[in-house]
Structure formats: C-alpha cells, structure tokens
Amino acid sequence: MFFMRKYMKYDVVIIGGGASGIVAAIEAKKQYENVAIIEKESRIGKKILATGNGKCNMTNIGAKIKDYHGSFSYGIKNLFSEYSPKYIVNYFNSMGLYTFADNCGRVYPKCKQASAVLDILRNRLYQEDIEVYTDCRVTDISVGETFEIKTNLYKFSCDKLIIATGGKSSPNLGSDGSMYSLVENLGHTITKLKPALCPINVKSDILKTIKGVRADGKVSVMKKGKVVKSDSGEIQFTGESISGICAFNLSYLDYDTVRVSLMPDYSKNEIIDILKERRTLFKDNSIEDFFLGMFNNKLSVALLKVGKMGSFNRKCNDISNKEIENLARLINEFDFVTTGKNDYSKSQVTCGGVSGKEINTNTLESLYIPNLYFCGEIIDIDGICGGYNLQFAFASGMKAGALE
Secondary structure, X not given: OOOOOOEEEEEEEEEOOXXXXXXXXXXXXXXXXXXXXXXXXOOOOHHHHHHHHHOOOOEEOOOOHHHXXXXXXXXXXXXXXXXXXXXXXXXXXXXXXXXXXXXXXEXXXXXXXXXXXXXXXXXXHHHOOOEEEOXXXXXXXXXXXXXXXXXXXXXXXXXXXXEOOOOOOOHHHOOOOOXXXXXXXXXXXXXXXXEEOOOEEEEOHHHHHOXXXXXXXXXXXXXXXXXXXXXXXXXXXXXXXXXXXXXXXOOOOOOOEEEEEOOOOOOHHHHHHHHHHXXXXXXXXXXXXXXXXXXXXXXXXXXXXXXXXXXXXXXXXXXXXXXXHHHHHHHHOEEEEEOOOOOHHHOOEEEOOEOHHHEOOOOOEEOOOOOEEEOHHXXXXXXXXXXXXXXXXXXXXXXXXXXX
C-alpha cells in the first residue's frame, strides 16, 4: 500500500514550473507568505532553455490580439493593457537582466543565452524563499474548503491554486498534457488539441531531392482547392515536411494541401516573360541550366522534374511556350499534399486547452471554482512565432499570481 510521506500546507500552490508558473509564484509571494511550486520534471524551466534556438525570445514588442488564436484570444486586450511587452521587458530589467530587440521586435537577453533568463527567475525564487518541489507529479486534485493535491511524493493543501502546466508540445521538455484530464475532472472543458508552430508534414518523393534547401517565398495552406491562409518568409524543406516560420504560423489550421510560392510578388504573366528571356539567354545550355542563378540548384532540378521537362540533354532553346507556361504556374503553385499528422514532439506550442469561456478574463480565475486560476499554455490560446507565446506566458502568469 502507498503512503504519503508528508502533508504540506501552503497559502498558494502553483502546479507547473515553466515560464508562467515561475512568475505566478513570484507575484503570489508579494501577498502570501507560504508559496510553493510543484514540478514533475527534475528541474524547473526546461522549456525556457529551448526557446529562441537557445537564446530565449522572451516577448515581441509588437504583440497584439491579432497575433493569437483560440477561445481566450478576446482576453488578450485587457491582459496586455496591464502586462504589455514593454512591461515584461522592464520586469526582467528590474531583476538584473539586460535585453535587446531585433528589427522584427523580438526581444532577447543581451547575452543571447536562454539560461540567463532562467537563472534570473531562479534567483528571484531563492530570494523570495519560494519552495520548489521537483520530480513531483500530480495524480489527483480535489476541492473542498481547501484544495487537496496528491502527488507521487507528498500531499499538498492550499487555499489558492494556480495551474500552469502547459500543453502537450515538446514532451521531451516536460509538456506531456497529463493535467488535461485532471482539469476536466474539476468540471472544465478542454477544447480540441493539436500541435502548433511546427513543420507541416507532407507526402512527396520530391522532398528527398530538396532536403535542407531554404528559399524565401510564401506558404499557403489550402482546403479543397481554396486558400485558407498565407504567410511569407524563409521556407525550409526537410525530408518529410515544409518548415520555416511562415509554415509554423499556419500549422494550427485545418488544410489538405500546402502551396509554396517562390516568386509571390510576380504574376504568372510576369514570370512567363522572365522565363522566355531566360530561354533566349541560355539557348545553347542544357535544360538543367535553365534556372541557373535564379533558384537553389537542388530546387531548380526539382521544379524541372515536377514540371515534366523530360530529358535534361535538351537545349533551353527547345523549351516550348506551353512548357514555359507550366513552369511559370509551378513556380507559384508548387503544391504538396499534407499527411494531416503534425507532430507534438516537433511543435513549440499546443493549440487548444482550457476553454477561455470558462475563465474570468480580468483575473484568470475559474468561473466555476473560486480560488482556482489558470495561466500559460494550458489555456486555449496560442500565438504566432517570434516571442508571442512567451509574452502570453509571462503576462498571464503575472495576472494569475496577482490572485485578484
């Protein structure tokens, strides 16, 4: 028979030691003496270390409501009016972290080390004497006069509870979605879950020939032949997916096809004129040289193969007007059928979570259970790539930690 070794009583308990949970604890300590964090991983803040390619893209100075999706997105306006990107930057500056913003508004620590952000937060937890329990997995939550929390190590009791456990994305960093069922047991709705900010998996043999290629352009996701949404930027081709920030920003949507446009600023007729000029310029070269100096060599070969240009021994001068029209279309309509199976292990955030309709947007308190608060990725909201999700994590953690 399993026996709890200790019974721990606190004013406030935060379940989850990620970005939102840590700042929630720091804020809660301003009002309450006994505050603790419960974290199932061996250390807190593991996901912080992986953000921004190890540099920690903390926020984006241009973050607005339009940059977010989900049932809580309408609550962004109030939240960011109080905890704006500028507020977040000043918050960390006041703790000793120096930051800078790049030309896209992405804010990083000046030392370009994500570990600096976590070290600053851990130092504040130490200064405030906030207890942290690691390797401590929550197995049950019950509500009575207080919250009773069972874990694999101890039993906790608290007057106020903040759930900040994240979603299902990057399970290797601790986000495995294990809290969703416990939140549902408390009476809350979990909206449809799926990976977001991840590569778009596709079915195509041609990807093997362009693996590792990067190109600037536009990515569009489509459903039944109609464009759902588009985004522009650097496109990355892997062996099984279309990647890059522009693809990441569309990955949360429903689609069956992804379209790559390599010259999105040009019309089909303009591209036809360009290709006809090239036919003359390279008239004595083989077809293999047709896109010389225009596209990456691997990408050029892929376009010619998909365009069914036949033998590469032909001369460019032999390319017909019909073939040029076909290549002109393909350049901006390079379509790939998607598998419909994006991967949580490769996603940065989770689309879906605790329904925003069940959370007080002014306080982040549950509309069903007094003194229960939510913050961070467990809420049904996700933002585009570029610091927007950490902005929400920090802002919502601060608001929940205010315990209004």
